[in-house]
Amino acid sequence: DAGVTQSPTHLIKTRGQHVTLRCSPISGHKSVSWYQQVLGQGPQFIFQYYEKEERGRGNFPDRFSARQFPNYSSELNVNALLLGDSALYLCASSFRGTSGPRSSYNEQFFGPGTRLTVL
Amino acid sequence: AQKVTQAQTEISVVEKEDVTLDCVYETRDTTYYLFWYKQPPSGELVFLIRRNSFDEQNEISGRYSWNFQKSTSSFNFTITASQVVDSAVYFCALSEAGNAGNMLTFGGGTRLMVKP
Numbered sequence: 175d176a177g178v179t180q181s182p183t184h185l186i187k188t189r190g191q192h193v194t195l196r197c198s199p200i201s202g203h204k205s206v207s208w209y210q211q212v213l214g215q216g217p218q219f220i221f222q223y224y225e226k227e228e229r230g231r232g233n234f235p236d237r238f239s240a241r242q243f244p245n246y247s248s249e250l251n252v253n254a255l256l257l258g259d260s261a262l263y264l265c266a267s268s269f270r271g272t273s274g275p276r277s278s279y280n281e282q283f284f285g286p287g288t289r290l291t292v293l
Numbered sequence: 294a295q296k297v298t299q300a301q302t303e304i305s306v307v308e309k310e311d312v313t314l315d316c317v318y319e320t321r322d323t324t325y326y327l328f329w330y331k332q333p334p335s336g337e338l339v340f341l342i343r344r345n346s347f348d349e350q351n352e353i354s355g356r357y358s359w360n361f362q363k364s365t366s367s368f369n370f371t372i373t374a375s376q377v378v379d380s381a382v383y384f385c386a387l388s389e390a391g392n393a394g395n396m397l398t399f400g401g402g403t404r405l406m407v408k409p
Protein backbone atom coordinates (compact mmCIF):
# COMPACT_ATOMS: atom_id res chain seq x y z
CA ASP A 175 0.00 0.00 0.00
CA ALA A 176 1.19 3.50 -0.79
CA GLY A 177 2.23 5.70 2.09
CA VAL A 178 1.53 9.38 2.44
CA THR A 179 2.45 11.21 -0.74
CA GLN A 180 3.20 14.89 -1.17
CA SER A 181 3.68 17.05 -4.23
CA PRO A 182 5.70 18.73 -5.43
CA THR A 183 8.96 17.50 -3.91
CA HIS A 184 10.68 20.83 -4.30
CA LEU A 185 9.41 24.28 -5.12
CA ILE A 186 11.00 27.67 -5.64
CA LYS A 187 8.93 30.82 -5.38
CA THR A 188 9.59 34.53 -5.01
CA ARG A 189 8.36 36.84 -2.28
CA GLY A 190 4.74 37.85 -2.60
CA GLN A 191 3.73 34.84 -4.64
CA HIS A 192 1.20 32.22 -3.69
CA VAL A 193 1.90 28.49 -3.30
CA THR A 194 -0.24 25.35 -3.07
CA LEU A 195 1.12 22.15 -1.59
CA ARG A 196 -0.69 18.85 -1.88
CA CYS A 197 -0.96 15.78 0.28
CA SER A 198 -2.61 12.41 -0.29
CA PRO A 199 -3.16 10.38 2.88
CA ILE A 200 -2.86 6.65 3.27
CA SER A 201 -5.90 4.89 1.86
CA GLY A 202 -8.61 4.74 4.52
CA HIS A 203 -7.18 7.58 6.58
CA LYS A 204 -9.53 10.50 7.14
CA SER A 205 -7.29 12.99 8.90
CA VAL A 206 -4.45 15.10 7.52
CA SER A 207 -2.14 17.34 9.52
CA TRP A 208 0.36 19.87 8.21
CA TYR A 209 3.67 20.84 9.80
CA GLN A 210 6.27 23.45 8.92
CA GLN A 211 9.92 22.70 9.61
CA VAL A 212 12.26 25.64 9.26
CA LEU A 213 15.92 24.72 8.81
CA GLY A 214 17.54 23.87 12.12
CA GLN A 215 14.25 23.59 14.05
CA GLY A 216 11.70 20.96 14.90
CA PRO A 217 8.45 20.67 12.93
CA GLN A 218 5.67 23.02 14.01
CA PHE A 219 2.00 22.19 13.76
CA ILE A 220 0.02 24.28 11.26
CA PHE A 221 -3.36 22.58 10.71
CA GLN A 222 -5.30 19.41 11.19
CA TYR A 223 -8.28 18.42 9.08
CA TYR A 224 -10.62 15.53 9.79
CA GLU A 225 -13.64 14.60 7.74
CA LYS A 226 -13.12 17.79 5.72
CA GLU A 227 -13.35 20.05 8.76
CA GLU A 228 -10.59 21.98 10.51
CA ARG A 229 -9.94 20.35 13.87
CA GLY A 230 -6.83 22.18 14.98
CA ARG A 231 -4.78 25.21 14.10
CA GLY A 232 -1.32 26.24 15.19
CA ASN A 233 0.05 29.71 15.68
CA PHE A 234 0.34 30.73 12.04
CA PRO A 235 -0.92 33.87 10.27
CA ASP A 236 -4.01 33.96 8.10
CA ARG A 237 -1.80 33.80 5.03
CA PHE A 238 -1.80 30.06 5.71
CA SER A 239 -4.95 28.17 4.83
CA ALA A 240 -5.86 24.60 4.02
CA ARG A 241 -8.71 22.43 2.96
CA GLN A 242 -9.56 18.77 2.71
CA PHE A 243 -11.38 17.22 -0.20
CA PRO A 244 -14.05 14.46 -0.25
CA ASN A 245 -11.32 11.90 -1.05
CA TYR A 246 -9.48 13.12 2.11
CA SER A 247 -6.55 14.58 0.21
CA SER A 248 -5.54 18.04 1.33
CA GLU A 249 -4.06 21.26 0.08
CA LEU A 250 -2.03 23.79 2.04
CA ASN A 251 -2.09 27.29 0.63
CA VAL A 252 0.25 30.10 1.54
CA ASN A 253 -0.35 33.63 0.25
CA ALA A 254 2.00 36.59 0.05
CA LEU A 255 5.08 34.46 0.59
CA LEU A 256 7.84 35.74 2.83
CA LEU A 257 11.46 34.67 2.97
CA GLY A 258 10.69 33.15 6.36
CA ASP A 259 8.21 30.74 4.78
CA SER A 260 11.13 28.80 3.32
CA ALA A 261 10.88 25.42 4.99
CA LEU A 262 10.14 21.74 4.67
CA TYR A 263 6.38 21.23 4.78
CA LEU A 264 5.37 17.88 6.16
CA CYS A 265 2.02 16.18 5.89
CA ALA A 266 0.87 13.45 8.25
CA SER A 267 -2.16 11.23 7.90
CA SER A 268 -4.10 9.26 10.49
CA PHE A 269 -7.27 7.21 10.60
CA ARG A 270 -9.13 9.23 13.22
CA GLY A 271 -9.12 12.85 14.27
CA THR A 272 -7.98 12.36 17.84
CA SER A 273 -6.34 9.92 20.15
CA GLY A 274 -8.50 8.27 22.75
CA PRO A 275 -7.88 6.85 26.18
CA ARG A 276 -5.32 4.25 27.12
CA SER A 277 -3.67 2.26 24.37
CA SER A 278 -5.64 3.89 21.62
CA TYR A 279 -3.23 6.37 20.14
CA ASN A 280 -4.25 7.60 16.73
CA GLU A 281 -1.10 6.75 14.81
CA GLN A 282 0.24 9.42 12.45
CA PHE A 283 2.26 8.66 9.37
CA PHE A 284 4.45 11.32 7.78
CA GLY A 285 5.03 11.96 4.12
CA PRO A 286 8.41 12.82 2.57
CA GLY A 287 7.71 16.54 2.64
CA THR A 288 7.79 19.43 0.19
CA ARG A 289 10.82 21.68 0.36
CA LEU A 290 9.77 25.27 -0.35
CA THR A 291 12.37 27.93 -1.08
CA VAL A 292 11.28 31.57 -1.20
CA LEU A 293 13.69 33.94 -2.91
CA ALA B 294 0.54 24.16 27.21
CA GLN B 295 2.75 21.38 26.01
CA LYS B 296 6.47 21.82 25.49
CA VAL B 297 9.44 19.63 24.61
CA THR B 298 13.04 20.62 25.27
CA GLN B 299 16.09 18.97 23.79
CA ALA B 300 18.96 20.81 25.41
CA GLN B 301 21.66 19.19 23.29
CA THR B 302 21.66 20.82 19.88
CA GLU B 303 24.62 18.84 18.56
CA ILE B 304 26.54 15.78 19.73
CA SER B 305 29.64 14.32 18.13
CA VAL B 306 30.91 10.84 19.01
CA VAL B 307 33.30 8.32 17.59
CA GLU B 308 31.91 5.09 16.22
CA LYS B 309 31.18 2.41 18.84
CA GLU B 310 30.72 4.95 21.61
CA ASP B 311 27.44 5.00 23.52
CA VAL B 312 25.43 8.21 23.34
CA THR B 313 22.37 9.48 25.19
CA LEU B 314 20.00 12.08 23.78
CA ASP B 315 18.06 13.99 26.40
CA CYS B 316 14.41 15.01 26.24
CA VAL B 317 12.40 16.90 28.85
CA TYR B 318 8.71 17.59 28.39
CA GLU B 319 5.95 19.67 29.96
CA THR B 320 2.27 18.85 29.93
CA ARG B 321 -0.79 19.28 32.13
CA ASP B 322 -2.54 16.30 30.64
CA THR B 323 -2.53 13.02 32.54
CA THR B 324 -2.70 10.97 29.36
CA TYR B 325 -0.11 11.74 26.76
CA TYR B 326 2.23 10.07 24.31
CA LEU B 327 5.95 10.56 23.80
CA PHE B 328 7.88 9.87 20.62
CA TRP B 329 11.30 9.79 19.10
CA TYR B 330 11.83 10.39 15.41
CA LYS B 331 14.97 10.22 13.29
CA GLN B 332 15.47 12.61 10.40
CA PRO B 333 18.27 11.69 8.00
CA PRO B 334 19.57 14.24 5.47
CA SER B 335 16.82 13.20 3.05
CA GLY B 336 14.38 14.97 5.35
CA GLU B 337 11.82 12.25 5.91
CA LEU B 338 10.80 11.68 9.52
CA VAL B 339 11.42 8.10 10.58
CA PHE B 340 9.35 6.91 13.54
CA LEU B 341 11.41 5.15 16.21
CA ILE B 342 9.21 4.70 19.27
CA ARG B 343 6.02 5.75 21.04
CA ARG B 344 5.43 5.50 24.78
CA ASN B 345 2.19 6.06 26.67
CA SER B 346 2.15 8.12 29.85
CA PHE B 347 0.69 5.25 31.85
CA ASP B 348 3.45 2.83 30.90
CA GLU B 349 6.81 3.73 32.41
CA GLN B 350 8.57 0.54 31.43
CA ASN B 351 11.84 1.20 29.72
CA GLU B 352 12.29 -0.32 26.31
CA ILE B 353 15.17 -1.79 24.38
CA SER B 354 15.24 -2.45 20.66
CA GLY B 355 18.56 -3.70 19.42
CA ARG B 356 21.13 -0.95 19.99
CA TYR B 357 18.40 1.53 20.95
CA SER B 358 16.97 1.98 24.43
CA TRP B 359 14.61 4.49 25.98
CA ASN B 360 14.34 5.63 29.59
CA PHE B 361 10.98 7.16 30.53
CA GLN B 362 10.77 8.83 33.95
CA LYS B 363 7.57 10.66 34.81
CA SER B 364 9.09 11.95 38.06
CA THR B 365 11.56 14.06 36.10
CA SER B 366 9.41 14.47 32.96
CA SER B 367 12.15 12.97 30.87
CA PHE B 368 12.25 10.53 27.99
CA ASN B 369 15.88 9.91 27.11
CA PHE B 370 17.18 7.90 24.18
CA THR B 371 20.41 5.91 24.25
CA ILE B 372 22.23 4.43 21.29
CA THR B 373 24.70 1.74 22.24
CA ALA B 374 27.78 1.13 20.11
CA SER B 375 26.94 3.96 17.73
CA GLN B 376 27.47 3.57 14.02
CA VAL B 377 28.04 6.08 11.22
CA VAL B 378 24.54 5.30 9.90
CA ASP B 379 23.12 6.68 13.15
CA SER B 380 24.19 10.17 12.06
CA ALA B 381 21.00 12.21 11.76
CA VAL B 382 18.84 14.72 13.59
CA TYR B 383 16.73 13.17 16.31
CA PHE B 384 13.47 14.70 17.52
CA CYS B 385 11.54 14.05 20.68
CA ALA B 386 7.81 14.83 20.48
CA LEU B 387 4.73 14.92 22.68
CA SER B 388 1.03 14.49 21.95
CA GLU B 389 -1.65 15.13 24.56
CA ALA B 390 -4.68 12.86 24.41
CA GLY B 391 -6.84 15.77 25.50
CA ASN B 392 -6.03 17.77 22.39
CA ALA B 393 -8.99 18.56 20.19
CA GLY B 394 -6.86 17.31 17.36
CA ASN B 395 -3.86 15.07 17.08
CA MET B 396 -1.15 17.69 17.36
CA LEU B 397 2.46 16.69 17.89
CA THR B 398 4.75 19.13 19.67
CA PHE B 399 8.38 18.60 18.72
CA GLY B 400 11.57 19.58 20.45
CA GLY B 401 14.25 21.50 18.60
CA GLY B 402 16.14 18.36 17.72
CA THR B 403 19.61 17.00 18.45
CA ARG B 404 22.05 16.58 15.59
CA LEU B 405 24.11 13.45 16.14
CA MET B 406 27.33 13.03 14.23
CA VAL B 407 29.05 9.67 14.46
CA LYS B 408 32.58 9.73 13.13
CA PRO B 409 34.37 6.60 11.91
